[in-house]
Amino acid sequence: MVSRVIPVDPFDLVLFGATGDLAQRKILPALYHRFEVGQMPEQARIIASARSDMESHAFREHVRSGLRDKPEVKAEILDRFLERLEYVAVDALGETGWNCLREMLRPDVVRAFYLSVGPGLFPEIAQRLHDHGLATPDSRIVVEKPFGHDLESAKALNEGLRRCFEERQIYRIDHYLGKETVQNLMALRFANSLFEPLWNASHIDHVQITVAETVGVEGREAYYDRAGAMRDMVQNHLMQLLCLTAMEPPSKFVPNAVRDEKVKVIEALEPVEPGDIARGQYRPEKGGDGYLDHVGNPDSRTESFVALKVHVANWRWAGVPFYLRTGKRLRARESEIVVVFRDPPHTIFPNVGHLHGNVLVIRLQPDEGITLSTTIKDPGPGGFRLADVALDMSFAEALGGNVRAQDAYERLVMDVIRGDQTLFMRGDEVEAAWAWVDPIVHAWEDSRDRPSPYDPGSSGPEEALMLMHRDGRRWRQIGG
Ligand SMILES: NC(=O)C1=CN([C@@H]2O[C@H](COP(=O)(O)OP(=O)(O)OC[C@H]3O[C@@H](n4cnc5c(N)ncnc54)[C@H](OP(=O)(O)O)[C@@H]3O)[C@@H](O)[C@H]2O)C=CC1
Numbered sequence: 001m002v003s004r005v006i007p008v009d010p011f012d013l014v015l016f017g018a019t020g021d022l023a024q025r026k027i028l029p030a031l032y033h034r035f036e037v038g039q040m041p042e043q044a045r046i047i048a049s050a051r052s053d054m055e056s057h058a059f060r061e062h063v064r065s066g067l068r069d070k071p072e073v074k075a076e077i078l079d080r081f082l083e084r085l086e087y088v089a090v091d092a093l094g095e096t097g098w099n100c101l102r103e104m105l106r107p108d109v110v111r112a113f114y115l116s117v118g119p120g121l122f123p124e125i126a127q128r129l130h131d132h133g134l135a136t137p138d139s140r141i142v143v144e145k146p147f148g149h150d151l152e153s154a155k156a157l158n159e160g161l162r163r164c165f166e167e168r169q170i171y172r173i174d175h176y177l178g179k180e181t182v183q184n185l186m187a188l189r190f191a192n193s194l195f196e197p198l199w200n201a202s203h204i205d206h207v208q209i210t211v212a213e214t215v216g217v218e219g220r221e222a223y224y225d226r227a228g229a230m231r232d233m234v235q236n237h238l239m240q241l242l243c244l245t246a247m248e249p250p251s252k253f254v255p256n257a258v259r260d261e262k263v264k265v266i267e268a269l270e271p272v273e274p275g276d277i278a279r280g281q282y283r284p285e286k287g288g289d290g291y292l293d294h295v296g297n298p299d300s301r302t303e304s305f306v307a308l309k310v311h312v313a314n315w316r317w318a319g320v321p322f323y324l325r326t327g328k329r330l331r332a333r334e335s336e337i338v339v340v341f342r343d344p345p346h347t348i349f350p351n352v353g354h355l356h357g358n359v360l361v362i363r364l365q366p367d368e369g370i371t372l373s374t375t376i377k378d379p380g381p382g383g384f385r386l387a388d389v390a391l392d393m394s395f396a397e398a399l400g401g402n403v404r405a406q407d408a409y410e411r412l413v414m415d416v417i418r419g420d421q422t423l424f425m426r427g428d429e430v431e432a433a434w435a436w437v438d439p440i441v442h443a444w445e446d447s448r449d450r451p452s453p454y455d456p457g458s459s460g461p462e463e464a465l466m467l468m469h470r471d472g473r474r475w476r477q478i479g480g
């Protein structure tokens with residue numbers, strides 16, 4: 001299956017923080033790929049910007065050296081892509097560069113400002129874009145995560161941005177929303193008639209959402225030690241996965257209809273009981289370093305793992321627990337949503353042993369796909385026995401081996417140019433998520449308790465396993 005690429009309108013994309021890690025590792029490669037597939041029209045231009053003083057050709061060489069060794073990058077296409085790049089030095093906190101930037105921008109194309117800089121600079125840059133006359137009524141501003149450290153700081157960021165831009169112009173990135181399978185979750189639920197009638201407390205026993213990473217906190221130690229897993233991952237990525245799993249069908253697939261439904265889920269979340277949370281911090285590896293060494297803070301009480309049981313208090317989900325967990329240095333890199341259906345109300349097959357029954361696994365990464373386990377008759381000779389089998393669908397295989405999956409940033413940047421906010425978080429959504437997270441992290445900060453240590457390469461601390469065991473349930477094995 002080959003999908004047709006529709007070019008977007010001509011644009012000027014100003015990338016602040018263009019020399020930084022995220023821009024080099026994610027945003028510029030994403031733009032290269034959209035160029036390669038023909039989604040960028042002739043008149044599309046990327047204006048890279050940071051404080052460092054350099055000429056455009058030096059910046060292009062910098063980008064070339066980061067991209068040219070990637071196996072999927074073609075030298076001749078890279079040359080043509082680099083011609084679309086200009087560089088201008090701008091100090092977000094001073095006056096340098098703003099006039100130059102204004103002169104470069106064209107009046108008759110889509111104008112977008114991507115702020116790949118620390119969140120402390122968001123209001124500063126928004127204000128200067130406004131004061132220097134660069135922000136037009138139709139221009140767009142894109143901001144990276146973290147969107148605040150708590151409710152108060154998120155409100156301050158929203159106020160800072162809204163002084164200069166309207167909500168319809170603000171694109172708050174959560175890159176999980178750009179992942180193919182995350183969007184497939186909506187397609188699965190709302191483009192099929194099979195699942196939705198069963199998608200409620202009458203038929204679903206519980207839901208598990210796991211985002212497990214093998215990496216530690218390397219490279220972002222200072223930020224992470226202030227944030228921890230709850231702020232870094234649960235407040236945004238896991239919250240979004242929970243919302244898309246639990247929300248009511250929106251009336252249309254349009255930004256505010258989708259986002260209204262997500263906000264209702266967040267507002268329906270019950271406060272979490274302290275006994276329903278497990279926190280962990282990874283130990284030193286044999287002969288190596290652990291979390292405390294990595295962040296250079298022997299007293300750190302920041303969690304690199306968290307698991308929690310969450311309830312969505314509404315008719316659809318009454319009594320259905322959602323178990324969430326995420327952590328660093330775990331056994332495997334694996335993100336999935338597992339929907340465990342209730343057992344049949346009555347079994348006509350005695351002595352069949354324990355089976356898993358119907359479990360729908362939506363795999364976000366790696367090997368994106370969907371598996372539905374069902375119970376069938378075991379074809380073996382030993383009488384009437386039952387067995388679990390998986391109906392397995394890997395997207396890579398289903399869509400043809402030669403289709404390269406789009407990276408989340410590719411989709412999101414092009415959605416900005418198209419002016420589609422569906423996959424971006426609205427201001428009230430972010431604030432609602434912080435309002436739910438704040439009491440949890442503040443309680444940790446007020447207590448002297450430490451997170452439980454866990455071994456690198458494991459599934460997290462024992463307490464996380466107990467969270468489900470005591471309810472008579474089990475996590476799906478990470479990397480299993
Ligand atoms: N890196 C990652 O994996 C992820 C990052 N993010 C978020 O993305 C944003 C950028 O992160 P990252 O790329 O890692 O950060 P870096 O520290 O690597 O880069 C920061 C960029 O901002 C520029 N900058 C800093 N101060 C100023 C200033 N006063 N005026 C103009 N430009 C300035 C820097 O360039 P110069 O020094 O030349 O001015 C540099 O280009 C952050 O909000 C981060 O939280 C989100 C998810 C993942």
Ligand SMILES: O=C1O[C@H](COP(=O)(O)O)[C@@H](O)[C@H](O)[C@H]1O
Binds near residue numbers: 215232
């Ligand atoms: O936003 C973040 O996400 C990454 C995980 O993203 P993935 O696409 O690789 O799953 C995480 O490592 C990082 O700590 C966090 O800030």
